[in-house]
Amino acid sequence: xxxxxxxxxxxxxxxxxxxxxxxxxxxxxxxxxxxxxxxxxxxxxxxxxxxxxxxxxxxxxxxxxxxxxxxxxxxxxxxxxxxxxxxxxxxxxxxxxxxxxxxxxxxxxxxxxxxxxxxxxxxxxxxxxxxxxxxxxxxxxxxxxxxxxxxxxxxxxxxxxxxxxxxxxxxxxxxxxxxxxxxxxxxxxxxxxxxxxxxxxxxxxxxxxxxxxxxxxxxxxxxxxxxxxxxxxxxxxxxxxxxxxxxxxxxxxxxxxxxxxxxxxxxxxxxxxxxxxxxxxxxxxxxxxxxxxxxxxxxxxxxxxxxxxxxxxxxxxxxxxxxxxxxxxxxxxxxxxxxxxxxxxxxxxxxxxxxxxxxxxxxxxxxxxxxxxxxxxxxxxxxxxxxxxxxxxxxxxxxxxxxxxxxxxxxxxxxxxxxxxxx
Numbered sequence: 001x002x003x004x005x006x007x008x009x010x011x012x013x014x015x016x017x018x019x020x021x022x023x024x025x026x027x028x029x030x031x032x033x034x035x036x037x038x039x040x041x042x043x044x045x046x047x048x049x050x051x052x053x054x055x056x057x058x059x060x061x062x063x064x065x066x067x068x069x070x071x072x073x074x075x076x077x078x079x080x081x082x083x084x085x086x087x088x089x090x091x092x093x094x095x096x097x098x099x100x101x102x103x104x105x106x107x108x109x110x111x112x113x114x115x116x117x118x119x120x121x122x123x124x125x126x127x128x129x130x131x132x133x134x135x136x137x138x139x140x141x142x143x144x145x146x147x148x149x150x151x152x153x154x155x156x157x158x159x160x161x162x163x164x165x166x167x168x169x170x171x172x173x174x175x176x177x178x179x180x181x182x183x184x185x186x187x188x189x190x191x192x193x194x195x196x197x198x199x200x201x202x203x204x205x206x207x208x209x210x211x212x213x214x215x216x217x218x219x220x221x222x223x224x225x226x227x228x229x230x231x232x233x234x235x236x237x238x239x240x241x242x243x244x245x246x247x248x249x250x251x252x253x254x255x256x257x258x259x260x261x262x263x264x265x266x267x268x269x270x271x272x273x274x275x276x277x278x279x280x281x282x283x284x285x286x287x288x289x290x291x292x293x294x295x296x297x298x299x300x301x302x303x304x305x306x307x308x309x310x311x312x313x314x315x316x317x318x319x320x321x322x323x324x325x326x327x328x329x330x331x332x333x334x335x336x337x338x339x340x341x342x343x344x345x346x347x348x349x350x351x352x353x354x355x356x357x358x359x360x361x362x363x364x365x366x367x368x369x370x371x372x373x374x375x376x377x378x379x380x381x382x383x384x385x386x387x388x389x390x391x392x393x394x395x396x397x398x399x400x401x402x403x404x405x406x407x408x409x410x411x412x413x414x415x416x417x418x419x420x421x422x423x
Contacts, residue, residue: 012247013407015358019244020402021197021304026293027241030234033289040230043288049295050203053188056170056298057180059205061212063219064286067268068167068189068202070222072137073100073283075185075204078214079161081106081134088128089137089165090120091379091387092364095371096273097137097165102377103278109133110367112384116328118341118394119146121386122154129158136160140169140179142341142363142396143195143308145333148174148182155183163187167202170195171305171336180205185215190290191268192240195304195338196297198290199233199240200268222283229266230287236265237293246402253359269370276376305336308399312337314408315397322412324421339363339396345419350395353414357407360414361396 033040046064054062065071081087083105089097090111098108111125118141125136136155138146146164155162162183166172170188172179180186185208188194190201206212243252272279297304312335316326319342329335339361344350347362354360367387368374374381382388397403397411 012250014250014253014356015246015398015403015407016244016249016253017359017361017398018193018197018400019240020400021195021297022237022241022293023296023300024241026296027238029293029296030237030289033292034231034234037227037231040227040289041224041287043292045288045292045295046286049291049298052295052298053203054205056301057178057186057205059181059207060209061207061215062203062205063215064291065202065204065219065222066225066284066286067096067191067200068187069096069100070283071187071202071204072097072163072165073103074215074218075163075187075206075211076101076104076106076135078211078218079135079184084132085134086130086132087135087137088125088133090139090141091367091384092369092391093139093165093367094369095276095377096269097139098368098377099273099276099278102276103282106134107132108378110379110384112386113141113390115343115386115390117144117330118142118327118390119144120151122147122150126154126158129160133158133160136162137165138162138183139165140172142327143169143172143336143338144327144329145169145172145174145179145335147330147333148179149332152182167194168338169336171301173334174330175332181207184208184211190294192236193338195308195336196294196301197237198286198294199237200266201286201290201294218283219285222285223281225284225287230289232266234289234293239265244402274370274372276371304401307401307403308337309335311397311399311403311405311408312340314405315340315342315412318409318412319415319420322416322420324416337399340399341394341396342415342420343390343393344395344415345393347393347395347418350414350418350420353417354411357410357414358398361398362394363396364391364394366391
């Protein structure tokens with residue numbers, strides 16, 4: 001039976017794509033640093049945050065940066081990746097991941113995804129390996145761990161380094177261990193759409209002492225961000241906390257869309273990056289103020305993850321009532337869904353029908369999200385057909401702490417009426 005989509009008792013609420021990760025206390029901490037600019041850039045919160053993050057992942061070393069992409073660039077550089085080298089990475093992914101490889105003069109080699117888990121098709125990856133291949137870059141898409149046992153076996157057979165892309169996957173685990181500590185290194189993001197938010201930010205982790213020395217030297221050579229930029233990040237964190245409140249978001253989202261790209265808040269991806277070009281001040285550090293805010297959220301990570309998993313399970317159960325097949329994580333994997341992916345036959349219809357209740361996520365609308373064109377980063381159209389289909393058909397549901405079971409129930413009709421699971 002197809003459900004009837006109505007406004008219902010929860011219609012006054014409209015869920016944002018992000019939100020709920022930050023708390024009023026985080027906002028007060030951000031305002032505290034805004035009032036003390038001399039403490040914004042450097043301070044003890046950076047090392048405290050790095051040590052806490054390393055403990056969370058179960059490794060010895062963690063290094064913070066202005067974004068996860070900078071951590072990826074830094075570890076590839078530390079591994080000696082450069083001109084003449086290939087790095088295997090899956091699509092769909094984000095343009096900034098391919099950029100980090102290309103900025104070193106290396107070549108990204110794109111591998112298709114599995115439509116069960118949206119992680120890398122390892123059989124195809126093995127067919128792509130040549131004497132030029134140096135690194136297997138594993139993306140834990142939407143917080144669904146890759147099949148790490150199979151991936152590590154593949155890497156051993158071919159002498160490849162494994163780097164884990166954990167930007168969606170803080171708190172996910174495989175065989176009882178957190179992701180990020182299986183390969184030579186792993187990198188995470190704390191950009192505003194991720195599991196915890198410092199507006200922008202990233203972390204690189206490793207358990208390898210020799211590699212950590214090189215990464216530490218790279219971090220020491222990175223520039224500190226401008227105080228004015230950090231202030232804008234802190235202000236954005238406070239504003240987004242308020243503007244994404246579900247009973248306000250019906251109105252604030254309309255205003256945001258009216259303003260469009262003319263708003264003055266800092267954006268996560270620069271215009272040059274969208275074109276595959278390296279921006280000025282690319283390799284930069286995370287500020288003390290942002291580290292302090294992120295550390296507060298890291299201490300609440302368990303509650304955050306419990307909620308996300310509960311909302312993902314609610315979505316799985318409700319959609320299963322209509323015969324929709326959920327994502328299939330590998331055996332022994334426990335996802336930490338930063339968003340919950342659903343395949344729909346008609347994505348514009350799903351977005352439209354869901355709009356009274358939520359702004360649906362559309363990661364990914366391209367095999368290289370946000371790129372002006374995938375070809376600007378060397379992607380050959382038609383080479384990864386499953387990823388291209390996923391980029392046409394995936395929507396993703398918010399799982400953040402402001403989502404309720406009632407919200408999930410309200411969203412299911414939009415997905416069912418749009419052909420959820422039809423592919």
